[in-house]
Amino acid sequence: MVRIILPYIISLSVNVFIVSTMSDSGKTVIVSALLRILSTRGFHVSPFKAQNMSLNSYPSIEGGEIALAQAMQAYVAGVKPSIYHNPVLIKPMSSTKAEYIILGKSRAQLLFNEYLNNGAIRRLAINAVKASIRKLTEDFDLVIGEGAGSAYEPNLVSRDIANFRPAEWLRANVFVVLDIDRGGSFIQGLGLMSSLPPRWRKLVKGFIINKFRGDEKLLGTAIKWLEKKTGKPVLGVLPYVDDLWLWPEDSMDLRPIGNGPLDIALIAYPYVSNFNDIYSLILEDDVTVRIVRSPRELGEPHLIILPGSKNVVASLEWMRRVGLDKALMKFKGSAVILGICGGFQAMGKVLSDPYGLEAGIPGNYDGLGLINVNTIYGADKIVSLSRAVGLRGEIEGVEISGYEIHRGVPQYVGDDPLIVIRERNGRDVEQKDGVFREEDLMIGITLHDSLGDPIFRNFVLNMAREVAGLPKRNSLELSSIELLLRQIDKFSSIIKNTLDIDSMINDG
Structure with missing residues (x-):
């Protein structure tokens, strides 16, 4: 009919x-x-x-x-x-x-x-x-x-x-x-x-x-x-x-998640972007995600997330101005710190912007110095649906999917990459990415929506659960798009x- x-x-x-x-x-x-x-x-x-x-x-x-x-x-x-x-x-x-x-x-x-x-x-x-x-x-x-x-x-x-x-x-x-x-x-x-x-x-x-x-x-x-x-x-x-x-349009959609014992602090700096990265955490009934904009609000989290940023340099300047840079250093080795895309870049030592396309003014800028990785911003923007393979930790040899929107490319000056990106928009590539410093509980990755991948989410959250003294567990195997529907x-x-x-x- x-x-x-x-x-x-x-x-x-x-x-x-x-x-x-x-x-x-x-x-x-x-x-x-x-x-x-x-x-x-x-x-x-x-x-x-x-x-x-x-x-x-x-x-x-x-x-x-x-x-x-x-x-x-x-x-x-x-x-x-x-x-x-x-x-x-x-x-x-x-x-x-x-x-x-x-x-x-x-x-x-x-x-x-x-x-x-x-x-x-x-x-x-x-x-x-x-x-x-x-x-x-x-x-x-x-x-x-x-x-x-x-x-x-x-x-x-x-x-x-x-x-x-x-x-x-x-x-x-x-x-x-x-x-x-x-x-x-x-x-x-x-x-x-x-x-x-x-x-x-x-x-x-x-x-x-x-x-x-x-x-x-x-x-x-x-x-x-x-x-x-x-x-x-x-x-x-x-x-x-x-x-x-639903996937957010602007920062007005940024809000806390959950009421569980695993305490997660999301640093909400200016020009925060693509914070839908955290939305898959609604699948985890043991988490609480708090929105943090000052050292006082930081508390004693088990996991700190530095999300993406349209202007990483401006976001770093803001963190220094409010004192969050020093506050974050105190958690080195005692809480998991996860940086995603711009957050991963902010964790590094030097951000080099020769064209001024990221900061607005050409120059070299200091990162937080949490990891031994520099970032160089190119003239061309990488925009892709991407696939990667894990190199270290619990995700070694495991395929991780997500998407990339960035100009910054990591340069390793002491730390080792977490993943290697093998595919962008269906084309083969070989790009080392991310960082994993287990002794300091530092994780960085460029792939947005990586937390939407149950295996990567397990990897990050189980590290944080160990910090919190909580039992490890496996996430519901649901993609971010299935969750959206x-x-x-x-x-x-x-x-x-x-x-x-x-x-x-x-x-x-």
């Missing part, structure tokens, strides 16, 4: 675009759930975010770099992450400057106002967005798009290519997510509709109220008020869900029971 009806449904379907009045309103989660639901119904669906600002990124199938959130949405939709899912990625390097990645490739490092006023880079970005829309609409039954931040800001709207312009180019039905948890959602909805020019107002087909706590009946009067004022329906009210672990299915069931998805994709 489904096979007979499905082609008819698809022929009437229209793309969907989710916007909001603010960041962190739940757009990414709602888009992910819609993709999951439609994919399981048999639709060939694609995520799309024209422009994203995020320090969390991921390799695409083409070998380019896209936002981690759109990679997540691709996996949820049952497709491989592509540069066309996120044609413009902005990665902040400082409070005024960012790296601009267009169709997967780093194109420039500019001040924010330079990006807005640079005609050449803007044309490149606009053309990339339009080319991506053409590609996706040709290859997929449906595209589920997502806006960025607030959908209409008067100082940006004339140059905004993240919200209503791509929605218009997609010819999509637009739905506005209102975050009721932070208050003012009904007024925000009215304010947005009052601000929009008529042609964009027509694209809006309704509102979705998100993150509600309490009795939905209490909203009845307010919902009727908003519908009367705007002429647009409220499609549904979604509850606040606080135990959902389990998590999104929780929210998808809520969406299915709350929103009329057929009406959202109906072109009538």
Whole structure:
């Protein structure tokens, strides 16, 4: 029966675009759930975010770099992450400057106002967005798009290519997510509709109220008020869900994990990136992951994690400024210290940046000196899905998988590598990486998502368990993508029971 009806449904379907009045309103989660639901119904669906600002990124199938959130949405939709899912990625390097990645490739490092006023880079970005829309609409039954931040800001709207312009180019039905948890959602909805020019107002087909706590009946009067004022329906009210672990878009998603006896401290320095590396730890019921930003908060952990960083030099300067550099030295040999990518680089002796692409200014910079490894930053960025083989410890001879996004290459000046990377994007390589100094309990690795590999996670956590006097154990053998699908299915069931998805994709 489904096979007979499905082609008819698809022929009437229209793309969907989710916007909001603010960041962190739940757009990414709602888009992910819609993709999951439609994919399981048999639709060939694609995520799309024209422009994203995020320090969390991921390799695409083409070998380019896209936002981690759109990679997540691709996996949820049952497709491989592509540069066309996120044609413009902005990665902040400082409070005024960012790296601009267009169709997967780093194109420039500019001040924010330079990006807005640079005609050449803007044309490149606009053309990339339009080319991506053409590609996706040709290859997929449906595209589920997502806006960025607030959908209409008067100082940006004339140059905004993240919200209503791509929605218009997609010819999509637009739905506005209102975050009721932070208050003012009904007024925000009215304010947005009052601000929009008529042609964009027509694209809006309704509102979705998100993150509600309490009795939905209490909203009845307010919902009727908003519908009367705007002429647009409220499609549904979604509850606040606080135990959902999806791949993060920005540092607002950084939060503690668990309540077990194994105490883990995550150092949350500025420009922390790809901290989804720790998300697989939710599978471990004996861990507690605390977010640490000062020596006082460090406590007496059994494991300290130095995560990735977009600007390792700035993160090191911050650690020195707040005193975490000296605090970390006290745990040498008494707690496991794990550095991942930028965190691994920060653990070393010298960071050499001859082009100034990491620090912003060419030079040599001191690391924490916890390990005898230097880092040299090249002009070319390595962006790859990678496979490696362990060289030492409990992972000797074992294959470890993950992904790489970095310019830094380790140079060994006394310590030995932990792994050798054998494959990048399907191509054979031979690159020594990481470090393992057992006597000092130091572990470093460049591969993101390595903790998502159960064997590597066992290796690290069992060392920490030994420090804590806890019994060793084996992790649940579940990949990070399988874990992701389990998590999104929780929210998808809520969406299915709350929103009329057929009406959202109906072109009538």
